Amino acid sequence: MAALSEEVLLVVKKVRQRKQDGTLYLMTERIAWGPEGKDRFTVSHLYADIRCQKISPEGKAKIQLQLVLHTGESTTFHFANESTAMKDRDAAKDLLQQLLPKFKKKANKELEEKNRMLQEDPVLFQLYKDLVVSQVISAEEFWANRLKLSSTDHFSSNNNKQEVGISAAFLADIRPQTDGCNGLRYNLTTDIIESIFRTYPAVKQKYAENVPHNLTEKDFWTRFFQSHYFHRDRINTGLQDLFSECAKQDEKGLKSMVVQGVKNPMVDLLSLEDKTLDEGYGSLTGPSTSNSSKTVKENSNSAIIKRFNHHSAMVLAAGLRKMDTSSDQASETSSTDGNSRDSDTFQPPIKKVKLQEAIEYEDFQNETGPKTIALKLKKFDRYSHGPVPLQSHHYSTSQDIISSVSCIQEEMSCYKPCLTQVMSSSAASSAITALSPGGALMQTGAHQTVSQLVPVDIQSELKHLYTAAGELLRHFWSCFPVNTPFLEEKLISHLEEMIQAAYNKFHAWQMRRMMKKT
Amino acid sequence: MASEDEISLLVIVVDVNPIWWGQQGQRQPEFTLSKCLDAVMVMANSHLVMTRTNKLAIIAIFIIWSFIFFSHFFDSRDEPSLGSSDGKYELLSVANDLIAEEIKNLMARTQVKGHQTDTLLAGSLAKSLCCILKKCLAGQDMKSRILVIKAAEDCALQYMNFMNVIFAAQKQNVLIDACVLDSDSGLLQQACDITGGLYLKIPQKIALAQYLLWVFLPDADQRSQLVLPPPVHVDYRAACFCHRNLIEIGYVCSVCLSIFCNFSPICTTCETAFKIPLPQMIKPKKKKLKAAN
Numbered sequence: 057m058a059a060l061s062e063e064v065l066l067v068v069k070k071v072r073q074r075k076q077d078g079t080l081y082l083m084t085e086r087i088a089w090g091p092e093g094k095d096r097f098t099v100s101h102l103y104a105d106i107r108c109q110k111i112s113p114e115g116k117a118k119i120q121l122q123l124v125l126h127t128g129e130s131t132t133f134h135f136a137n138e139s140t141a142m143k144d145r146d147a148a149k150d151l152l153q154q155l156l157p158k159f160k161k162k163a164n165k166e167l168e169e170k171n172r173m174l175q176e177d178p179v180l181f182q183l184y185k186d187l188v189v190s191q192v193i194s195a196e197e198f199w200a201n202r203l204k205l206s207s208t209d210h211f212s213s214n215n216n217k218q219e220v221g222i223s224a225a226f227l228a229d230i231r232p233q234t235d236g237c238n239g240l241r242y243n244l245t246t247d248i249i250e251s252i253f254r255t256y257p258a259v260k261q262k263y264a265e266n267v268p269h270n271l272t273e274k275d276f277w278t279r280f281f282q283s284h285y286f287h288r289d290r291i292n293t294g295l296q297d298l299f300s301e302c303a304k305q306d307e308k309g310l311k312s313m314v315v316q317g318v319k320n321p322m323v324d325l326l327s328l329e330d331k332t333l334d335e336g337y338g339s340l341t342g343p344s345t346s347n348s349s350k351t352v353k354e355n356s357n358s359a360i361i362k363r364f365n366h367h368s369a370m371v372l373a374a375g376l377r378k379m380d381t382s383s384d385q386a387s388e389t390s391s392t393d394g395n396s397r398d399s400d401t402f403q404p405p406i407k408k409v410k411l412q413e414a415i416e417y418e419d420f421q422n423e424t425g426p427k428t429i430a431l432k433l434k435k436f437d438r439y440s441h442g443p444v445p446l447q448s449h450h451y452s453t454s455q456d457i458i459s460s461v462s463c464i465q466e467e468m469s470c471y472k473p474c475l476t477q478v479m480s481s482s483a484a485s486s487a488i489t490a491l492s493p494g495g496a497l498m499q500t501g502a503h504q505t506v507s508q509l510v511p512v513d514i515q516s517e518l519k520h521l522y523t524a525a526g527e528l529l530r531h532f533w534s535c536f537p538v539n540t541p542f543l544e545e546k547l548i549s550h551l552e553e554m555i556q557a558a559y560n561k562f563h564a565w566q567m568r569r570m571m572k573k574t
Numbered sequence: 575m576a577s578e579d580e581i582s583l584l585v586i587v588v589d590v591n592p593i594w595w596g597q598q599g600q601r602q603p604e605f606t607l608s609k610c611l612d613a614v615m616v617m618a619n620s621h622l623v624m625t626r627t628n629k630l631a632i633i634a635i636f637i638i639w640s641f642i643f644f645s646h647f648f649d650s651r652d653e654p655s656l657g658s659s660d661g662k663y664e665l666l667s668v669a670n671d672l673i674a675e676e677i678k679n680l681m682a683r684t685q686v687k688g689h690q691t692d693t694l695l696a697g698s699l700a701k702s703l704c705c706i707l708k709k710c711l712a713g714q715d716m717k718s719r720i721l722v723i724k725a726a727e728d729c730a731l732q733y734m735n736f737m738n739v740i741f742a743a744q745k746q747n748v749l750i751d752a753c754v755l756d757s758d759s760g761l762l763q764q765a766c767d768i769t770g771g772l773y774l775k776i777p778q779k780i781a782l783a784q785y786l787l788w789v790f791l792p793d794a795d796q797r798s799q800l801v802l803p804p805p806v807h808v809d810y811r812a813a814c815f816c817h818r819n820l821i822e823i824g825y826v827c828s829v830c831l832s833i834f835c836n837f838s839p840i841c842t843t844c845e846t847a848f849k850i851p852l853p854q855m856i857k858p859k860k861k862k863l864k865a866a867n
């Protein structure tokens with residue numbers, strides 16, 4: 057068969073499709089059917105495209121399997137082998153049942169992902185609408201680049217998910233309630249069960265062994281709580297209990313932990329004890345534990361303490377242990393102490409760093425500012441020159457200097473200000489033309505004269521006002537010096553009235569202007 | 575309309591460099607220092623008369639070997655005791671008389687020492703700023719401006735001081751106007767550009783009074799409503815440190831910020847070594863010589 061590079065999971069002969077005999081092939085990613093004698097598939101569907109499968113009911117003569125695709129199409133296969141039709145069909149159905157969910161999730165996941173992306177990013181959504189909905193590019197091309205990115209993101213984010221830890225009090229949280237008639241009721245949630253399994257892999261092992269073959273779940277847990285394994289004082293280990301093995305394993309684990317000892321010198325309390333060299337050089341340390349001569353009470357106390365320590369150690373270890381190493385259960389108890397990690401990392405240089413960290417504070421160090429190099433300038437008179445290029449300096453001989461100075465001194469010695477003849481009217485008018493718009497000095501400026509900017513009626517009004525004011529002022533100044541009472545009277549009463557009248561007029565005009573503006 | 579409370583202070587800085595003016599008197603007898611001073615007095619009187627609250631100060635700058643300045647502050651509120659001879663407003667006559675007298679004294683006292691002929695422009699501007707500041711600190715709210723009437727050429731040595739003064743003026747919101755008689759002054763152009771004043775080079779010296787009254791008499795608020803000569807384009811190009819040429823594109827040392835027109839591997843000011851990656855040279859392929867058979 058051409059293009060049969062896929063792995064074939066199931067082959068069913070004598071399957072009819074549309075009244076044609078053929079063979080049904082179930083491969084890793086698709087289901088295909090080819091008519092007999094021909095070497096190509098006429099029907100091929102990816103599992104991802106299949107929405108669901110349907111089978112004909114039990115009693116019916118025709119044994120059929122129908123595949124319904126997402127698009128709504130359906131394909132029906134009729135299993136026509138006389139003897140094994142039912143079996144074939146069931147085998148196909150089972151396989152499909154197993155395979156379809158995998159692909160379904162993927163399809164759904166992809167669709168979900170796409171939807172999520174479109175919802176989150178309005179720009180993307182707009183782009184999608186513009187390009188795909190109006191058929192500029194196909195949806196596959198659109199998602200070709202984007203989905204790759206999103207899948208990698210998803211993967212990394214999955215890995216970065218934090219592991220949920222175990223509450224140390226998970227056993228205590230169970231909180232047995234009295235049943236009313238001398239019994240106890242324990243409420244077990246899946247969380248608690250999971251915690252128990254993670255902390256005590258031995259119990260998990262027992263569970264796997266016994267449930268559901270030998271005991272029901274309820275029974276298992278009942279036995280668990282009844283066993284002295286669970287109870288505080290584990291003295292009676294003689295009873296034939298499911299969990300006596302667990303107890304022994306726990307003891308072993310605990311012993312191995314103690315043997316490993318503490319590697320982190322910061323936390324190692326044993327190293328702080330006195331060590332003797334010889335008699336007279338310090339005290340002898342007696343044997344640390346001696347089980348033989350203890351009383352019953354002491355024994356039970358030590359048992360409780362032992363269990364307590366063991367429980368804490370297991371909880372910590374379960375947190376460190378990764379979920380995917382659950383297959384390796386046998387060696388778990390030996391490697392469950394929390395400071396195995398520390399021991400790997402406690403090489404001498406790191407130890408030094410840790411010690412330094414513990415004893416030094418950054419804030420207390422001397423401040424070392426950034427090292428700077430001083431600037432050394434050789435010729436700094438260059439900076440004081442402005443952008444004044446070297447010009448040929450107008451050199452004056454000393455004779456020149458002396459003669460000019462004497463000249464000016466002469467002139468100034470007989471200087472008398474003559475302010476009435478500062479300049480001639482022709483000079484003044486030529487200066488004015490130069491300064492008017494369009495004149496020699498105004499070439500680059502505005503070319504409109506004031507007479508063009510201001511409307512004519514305002515200009516004439518201004519002219520009238522100016523001449524009138526000039527006339528009044530002339531009268532005013534001509535009264536000075538006040539020699540005659542006539543002038544005095546003129547000044548005080550007359551002129552004042554006139555000036556007041558002029559001022560009122562101006563005020564009115566200004567008001568008018570302001571009204572116009574607003 | 576300026577309110578009655580606003581005080582406007584005009585400081586006129588006149589360049590009375592005797593060497594330049596002496597030579598000017600020989601070149602062009604119709605416009606001498608006397609004429610110039612007359613024009614300045616007309617301007618000063620006009621300013622004082624414009625508003626009662628206007629104030630005036632005049633500073634005459636002098637050349638480098640004699641640090642004598644003349645400065646006087648004229649205020650309309652100082653009523654002088656003596657009356658005037660020709661019925662003039664007393665303040666004006668006092669002002670004019672004082673100016674004339676001081677200039678005469680100044681010229682009489684001057685003695686030739688050495689060859690330097692530059693005008694002490696930066697110093698006089700600094701002095702005028704101090705004068706303004708003194709009046710401002712007396713608690714009055716003032717708008718001040720400085721009018722510089724310049725005759726001689728620029729002095730390159732005063733560049734740093736001059737720039738400092740300009741920036742100080744800018745900080746103080748003092749306008750610097752410049753009326754230049756002879757040759758264009760780059761420093762004053764910059765000063766006017768930075769502080770917001772007017773720069774004008776006068777084509778006709780004899781009409782100096784007209785130019786002063788037309789262009790420089792109105793103060794900053796009124797200028798916005800008048801059609802005045804447009805601002806001059808200022809050449810802000812830097813000069814290279816090696817040749818003092820004005821350049822547009824150059825090389826700057828990143829350590830000492832000195833400007834050069836050509837690349838040199840070592841900066842001559844701070845002696846830092848620089849490398850510029852040169853374009854790769856294509857080695858010419860050696861042609862194998864054919865052995866003569």
